[in-house]
Amino acid sequence: MGIPERKEREKERRRQEIIDAAEKVFFRQGFDRASMDQVAEEAELSKGTLYLYFKSKEDLHWAIAERGMQILKESIRQSVVGTKTGAEKLMAIGLCFIGFSEKYRDYFLSLLFFEGKNLKKLNLSRDQIYEAFHGDSPIMILQQTIEEGMSDGSIRTGLPAASLTHTLWAQTLGVLQVIQNKKEVFDLFGIDRKSLILSHIEILKNGLIQ
Amino acid sequence: MGIPERKEREKERRRQEIIDAAEKVFFRQGFDRASMDQVAEEAELSKGTLYLYFKSKEDLHWAIAERGMQILKESIRQSVVGTKTGAEKLMAIGLCFIGFSEKYRDYFLSLLFFEGKNLKKLNLSRDQIYEAFHGDSPIMILQQTIEEGMSDGSIRTGLPAASLTHTLWAQTLGVLQVIQNKKEVFDLFGIDRKSLILSHIEILKNGLIQ
DNA sequence: ATCATAAAATGACTGCCGGTCATTTCATGA
DNA sequence: TCATGAAATGACCGGCAGTCATTTTATGAT
Structure with missing residues (x-):
């Protein structure tokens, strides 16, 4: 049948x-x-x-963002092959994320769209929330990496891994968001967008990695 | 007359x-x-x-956000009295910003609204852009502070002050944005929102300040 | 007072769009 | 060939941002 x-x-x-x-x-x-x-x-x-x-225009948009999530997840998975310490993995993931925001700009903007929305006003299904924040989502991969780095001594301990993960994710997203949305300002100020990313990495390096 | x-x-x-x-x-x-x-x-x-x-609903919204900017600017101005080094000033400004996001939540959300919009699609007047990003805007106060800290040796040099400023601003905004929008996720994960701010500060401290 | 003029304010109207639902079309199995 | 339920349709609705011809109001001149 x-x-x-x-x-x-x-x-x-x-x-x-x-x-x-x-x-x-x-x-x-x-x-x-x-x-x-x-x-x-x-x-x-x-x-x-x-x-x-x-069920709505937004729901359809979410489906697009989910495709972006899939691509990002797969990219991250591939980016960590050959790395040894947690810190190395972390750096690889970060660069991967940055690359994603450039190479898949449209998908990235879809992710940003939902990042800027209040979750409560989004009324998603349980499945959708679970998919986005649990299991093998990028953010969970990140957390595992940080825990790994704390174990092998390559990442500073003393802060809860979960908090650190979300903070790191939020910071990076903030930087990439600004780069996307405020291009004109940076052109006006004569600031190279690459140098923002460089600053970001530099801050994280000396702040996170022993 | x-x-x-x-x-x-x-x-x-x-x-x-x-x-x-x-x-x-x-x-x-x-x-x-x-x-x-x-x-x-x-x-x-x-x-x-x-x-x-x-000229539009959005323009009216912008006027509200400008009020928020004024309040933030005034708060920052007051927060730095009595601080000595650039690094101290910087910390005071950061805490002030965090306080603002809690005390003036509605204004803060208005600022976030525009932070999440592409500047090009906003077609603002020259005055509006100038007001928001030049002169005595919060972001410029931040930059002066960072330059001061680089001069007095309390803030790590080696990166352009302008890049560092915008990066710092973007990171902090990203963290505060996530805290606002993803409350439910953190409740679900059992993550205290305070601990995100703590992580953020910790990363910046050890990354920025010698 | 009276009137002419320009500025300020009005609200009915337009076009657009997200979302709905009674109706129609189509595929399947009897 | 027909009955049935699933899939698809598109006319329609309500709501909203933004417009504009008309009305109201304030002012200065006569």
């Missing part, structure tokens, strides 16, 4: 097609300017159909 | 009254949910009048 399975696959495929279309429209126009009618046209579906697969 | 002057004052007062009304509505409902009709009703004016004083 393969028909239910085929239906299931087709449903999932349609879902992905809608996300594909939404990506094109959202990435081209920005989330605010883009309309669901445009997404529907790009997907060659009626608007009503979109709402059979996603 | 005092009439033009009086008119000017009344115009400015009306402007402030509109901002007052907008604050009430925006702070109560959040910027997205609040409508210009509600602001008009709160101000006891017609909606059309609002648009004689502000």
Whole structure:
């Protein structure tokens, strides 16, 4: 009885097609300017159909951000091969994250979008929250790395690993966010964006690593 | 001939009254949910009048954020009295900023709102950009402090003061943003929000200050 | 007082958009 | 060929940012 399975696959495929279309429209126009009618046209579906697969425009945007998360996670996984200490791993992850923000700028902006939203106002499903903050999410990989570094002595102890993890993540996100959003200011001030990243790394190095 | 002057004052007062009304509505409902009709009703004016004083809803929101900036600036100014070294000043400013984010939560959220927006898409006037990033803005006070600390030897040199300033600002903002937006996650993980700030300070201390 | 003029204020109106739902189309198995 | 439920449709709704022709008000001149 393969028909239910085929239906299931087709449903999932349609879902992905809608996300594909939404990506094109959202990435081209920005989330605010883009309309669901445009997404529907790009997907060659009626608007009503979109709402059979996603409960809101924001929910559809979240699906895009989840793709970004997947890419980031995979990149991080690959970035740590060949590193030895936790500190080395940490540096690799950081550089990987920075690279991601440049190479996959659009996905990164989607992540930033949700980072700037109050979680409570987002009313996500349990699954969605779990997916984003537990298990094998980038932030959890980071925490494991920090714990590893504390064990092998390459990372300063004395602070709870969990707190340190979220702080580190937040700091880095803050720097990357500013770089994305305030380009014009830096051009005006004659500040090289690379030097912001350099400063960031320098601060972390001497602050985190013994 | 005092009439033009009086008119000017009344115009400015009306402007402030509109901002007052907008604050009430925006702070109560959040910027997205609040409508210009509600602001008009709160101000006891017609909606059309609002648009004689502000060119868009966002522009009105910006005016609120500017009030926040003023408060922050004044707080910072007061926080550094009695400090000696640049490093001490820096710590005072940081704690002041954190205090501001708690005491004036609504204003702080307005600042965050614009921090999360792309500057290019904001089409602000030259005056508005100048006001926010030049002169005696918080960020410039920070930069002067860092330069002072580099001179008196209390802050590590080797990085351009301007880059360091913006990096520091961005990191701190990132941490405060996450604390505001992801409360539920931290409750879930059993992470105290204070400990994030502690981690942040600890990282900066050992990374910035000799 | 009266009137002309310009500034200030009004609110009905427009266009757009997220989201809904009664109706239609389609695939499947009997 | 037909009955059934799933999938898709698109006309429609309510709400909102922003506009503009019209009205109201303040002022200075006559």
